[in-house]
Amino acid sequence: ADQQNFATRRWPPMGGCVFRDAQILEIASVISRSHLSFAFSLGGLTTAQQRQEIRDLASVSQLERFPGNSAIFLEGQPANVLYIIVSGCVNTFVTLAKGNPSDNMEYCSTKTALDLVGSSGLLAKCPTQRNYTAIADEYTECIVISKANLETYLSNAPASVKENFNLIMGEEITKAIGGIPMLRVLNNDQKRILETIFKYRVVAPGEQVLAWGEMGDEMYMVLSGSLTAVGWWLQDDEEQESDRTMTSITRIVSTKSHMRDSTTTGKGLGLALGSPREFLKMMDEVKENPGEYKVVFNKGEFFGELDMILGIPRTATVTANTKSVLFALRKEEFKTFLAVMDGAGQNFDRHLKEALLKQLYNCHRKRLCFIDCLPKEISFKRFAEYFHTQPIPRRGSRLFSKTDLADRMYLIAYGKVSCDEGNDKVVKGSGSFLGEQSVISNDGNKTYQYTATALDPTISLYISRDDLRHVFKDEMTAIVDFEVKILGTKSPIGHILRHPVGIRWLS
Structure with missing residues (x-):
């Protein structure tokens, strides 16, 4: 009744x-x-x-x-x-x-x-x-x-008001979901679940969707239209140490207020235990502004999830090129989305690790030049398959100690890490490697050369020594290229001599 x-x-x-x-x-x-x-x-x-x-x-x-x-x-x-x-x-x-x-x-x-x-x-x-x-x-x-x-x-x-109403009410959301390539494999039940968690957002040409440095709790999928993300390359760590500064991203949260807000609510780093997420499409580098990179998002692509999940400031400014229709997904409903994707057999974590690598590559081209060791069409996918994530939510936590067996190398995605080798201490930030020399030059029995301790809540990617071999799948030239680019001037002479252009590259 x-x-x-x-x-x-x-x-x-x-x-x-x-x-x-x-x-x-x-x-x-x-x-x-x-x-x-x-x-x-x-x-x-x-x-x-x-x-x-x-x-x-x-x-x-x-x-x-x-x-x-x-x-x-x-x-x-x-x-x-x-x-x-x-x-x-x-x-x-x-x-x-x-x-x-x-x-x-x-x-x-x-x-x-x-x-x-x-x-x-x-x-x-x-x-x-x-x-x-x-x-x-x-x-x-x-x-x-x-x-x-x-x-x-x-x-x-x-007429313009009628058109806008029809954009979000003219068809069922389940049909719109079917227009996103990654979601086409979902069955009807899974699409109906997504209908309840997605909400429409329509933006005008020139309207800003995300602003660099702001905190955000939504990610977006493009249903129609086109948007551009603008970010900036960051300094190398040696340059950062010389002027006692941090990377742009780390500087924003140096007050720790942002990270405190996200971790205390349980919706920041805690949700990142599976994988940090961001799904960016690489575009040709734009030469208009030195240090600037641009990424264009078209139908079916995602953006904003990396910052949303990690609870960090936005890493780029996103602006609509044309009138665009988006699906917005809130942070508190992201677990439902992941459950649906897992149920459909979609490895969304791999897509997100791939996107994180792309984001780091955008910001640290010189540091992540190892990405170019493989053809671009397979490089990000291959590395994302074997890299794993390790969040360090508390300051003072150790990634590894000097006495630990050197069986994996780390890539810092976010935060700062102190490398303590007795009397010498070096602080490394986003885009830096940890333990790379011990792992690449390792015969399987070596320990790390220093102790790595998180100075901030930190997100890192790591890859084991054995998985490095799987990445290159017996492509010896690519393996040598990777090792020399990672170790740089610290490369053993054997690595340099095996590299096709190793001596010329280092000089």
């Missing part, structure tokens, strides 16, 4: 027209701050026109309240109402295909204030059904816009 009567729980018409006018103003205020506001701000309208359009939409909307643990809508019902959460929170569930439906509800996500619920396929040409169930977790108030009322409003709305 409660399910049948949920649609009647509306605010009482107290006070006649005066109350309704006040209610319209309240609804308009929420719409202007919700994820639906882009439809008006990107419509080429003046501020006054935007306010009028939002008020017109508010006039065909209602405020509705739901007690805790009551259904807002059920899976399989017609998709004919849009909900915007004013207060409270809503949990979403999907009924999996196998087993008894009543015993097979899978929790997916939690929606909070200003989120849209039920927008998928609302304006599709053919009638659609709900792909999930939405239940109020606590007392919740929502703005309710029926499909009929929305179509009435759009019939008189500017």
Whole structure:
């Protein structure tokens, strides 16, 4: 009975027209701050026109309240109402295909204030059904816009506003998900789960999506359009030591406030225990600004996940080249996304390690020149397959000691590490190797030459001595090239003589 009567729980018409006018103003205020506001701000309208359009939409909307643990809508019902959460929170569930439906509800996500619920396929040409169930977790108030009322409003709305509404409601999200190459392998149940955790974001040409140095809790996938990320090469570590500075990324968090915020909430380095993540597409280096690199994201590509997962400042500024439609994924829902990818047999961790290597290569071209030992079309994928991640969440933790067997070398992705060799101490940062000389020159019985201790919360990649051989798969020239480029002037004479152009390269 409660399910049948949920649609009647509306605010009482107290006070006649005066109350309704006040209610319209309240609804308009929420719409202007919700994820639906882009439809008006990107419509080429003046501020006054935007306010009028939002008020017109508010006039065909209602405020509705739901007690805790009551259904807002059920899976399989017609998709004919849009909900915007004013207060409270809503949990979403999907009924999996196998087993008894009543015993097979899978929790997916939690929606909070200003989120849209039920927008998928609302304006599709053919009638659609709900792909999930939405239940109020606590007392919740929502703005309710029926499909009929929305179509009435759009019939008189500017063409640009109609176009923007159709961008996010013109088809079901599950169909849009199928347009992303990496997600095409997902079955219908998995796509329905992703529908509950993805939210649309539409950006105008020239609009900034991410800003270098800011903290962020979302990653993005490109559904249409094109965006450019601009970052900067960082100094080599020898140059950093000479002027007693750190890399640009480390300098931002030298106050430790950013890392403290992310680690104490349990959503920073703790989530990175599997792999740090970033999925960048390499583009030709742009010569306009020395030290600047650019990466272009097109349909089906990801960005922002490295910073989101590690809890570090954004490492590049991302700006839309054209009007672009994105899927946004929040940090708290990323585990659900990974579970879906694992269920589909997709090794997303490898993609993310590959992206981290690309990010480091962008920032430290000279330090990571070993990437060029293999052809570019396979190099990042091959190294990502054998590199592993090791987060060091606490200052003072050791990566290895002088007495440990030198069986792996480390690449610092983030943070600072002190290398203590008795009386000598050297501080290394992002893009630096640790233990490389001991491992590459190792016959299997050597120990490290120094003790490596984290000075900050640190993320490192490591590769074992045995895995190095697997990376090159008996390509001897590539192995020698790798060893000489890693060791540089510390290369044993045998390595240099075996290298095709070793002596000329070092000189």
